[in-house]
């Protein structure tokens with residue numbers, strides 16, 4: 647029996663449904679975040695992504711806006727109605743991040759940060775657990791078990807590419823992991839083709855392949871001006887490319903008999919919601935193949 651994870655707004659991840667989470671790699675400014683959030687919402691994403699705490703390889707790189715970034719994520723969530731997935735790196739920040747997020751992201755670099763896993767396991771929010779770049783599926787599943795042992799069973803597993811020998815792509819997106827995990831766990835499986843390829847031109851093909859492989863959702867980086875991005879600009883889709891990909895995914899989902907989940911549309915001109923976030927709903931429109 648597949649497990650479904652239900653967000654605070656009622657949106658379900660897992661089962662027949664297919665969900666797309668999208669947004670910038672990092673929260674960089676109010677203007678850029680709101681523009682990206684509006685763009686991904688308009689194209690049908692149902693969760694907004696964006697990091698306020700960024701794990702960067704170099705200490706000289708942009709580290710994220712921290713708590714100010716969380717404030718901006720809350721504002722973008724209110725403006726678009728989309729719940730937020732955002733990374734937490736430090737067990738001491740878990741409660742702070744949890745107050746702004748609908749899903750706590752544990753990044754690849756922290757997949758085996760056991761104190762962090764235990765701390766997110768004590769929260770009442772779903773956790774998106776990213777596979778370590780050199781982690782086996784067994785290790786990923788055991789990391790998820792750390793979270794579940796603390797009482798939080800709402801874990802989304804995320805394949806985001808593993809380290810391999812060929813520098814042609816940033817990582818090697820392991821799509822075989824999707825059916826392989828499916829045989830071993832009931833947890834929903836999300837694929838991140840942005841980090842998995844490191845190249846925006848490769849993202850659409852791998853996003854569609856992930857859906858075809860049976861993923862429950864996607865995590866995709868979108869930026870309104872990738873050339874100006876402070877983090878991962880090369881792999882960010884522009885809004886127009888994201889919209890085109892979403893149209894393709896929607897047709898593919900229909901062909902595969904998957905339910906396409908969309909956010910409940912906000913009436914035109916309606917004021918941004920404060921507090922409550924609209925429930926996701928299944929798209930039952932007939933889609934031409």
Ligand code: PEP
Nearest residue numbers: 697753754755776806841
């Ligand atoms: C991210 O999704 O923002 C991120 C840092 O990804 P990963 O942990 O997979 O490198």
Ligand code: MN
Nearest residue numbers: 671867877878
């Ligand atoms: Mn990134």
